[in-house]
Amino acid sequence: MINIVIFGKPGAGKGTQAEFLKSKYNLIHISTGDLFRHHISNKTSMGLKVTSIIKNGDLVPDKLTIDILENEVKKYNNTNGFIFDGFPRTINQAKKLDDFLKSLSMQISFTIALEADDEILLHRLLKRGETSGRSDDINKVKILNRFQEYNEKTLPLKEFYSKQNKFFTINGVGDIKVISERLISIIENS
């Protein structure tokens, strides 16, 4: 079994590369952002709770996020593994994920961060916002807030997973296929 966490600031290409890894290694792709957006478009009680938080570019409280993640993982038995995209995003989420996976006799195999400069990411997100319909992709101030949330709350995970020898970084700028090759090389050589 192989369980991968993909890190990266908004716009780094987590979703795109997660879809590639999903088909290459036959994994289950879980994006907490996609799960929240599904709730928002279905106007569920969860969706109503998180609509303005996501629109503002703030992180959803850990409790809600951990619940949604655990419920999703529990839906699948006998899989080759999972790709966690956008989760964990805080130290508390990472600790809870370790405990939860342990209770299922599973563990994170490794984590990979896609890196790119803020100017490139801002450009990508504003471009995506022209067509994605995502309320958090159209406003520069909200996008910069998402970068800030990442720097403050998610970057400390680098040290958390480095201590477990499970943290890798790759350059997230370039041709999508070339970036996929960089990912494969980490997965196959570690």
Ligand code: ADP
């Ligand atoms: P991006 O990485 O481009 O911001 P996502 O789809 O991963 O896109 O996340 C969109 C939004 O969903 C985040 O800005 C945040 O509000 C919320 N979200 C997603 N995952 C988490 C998480 N693990 N913890 C807290 N909030 C989350």
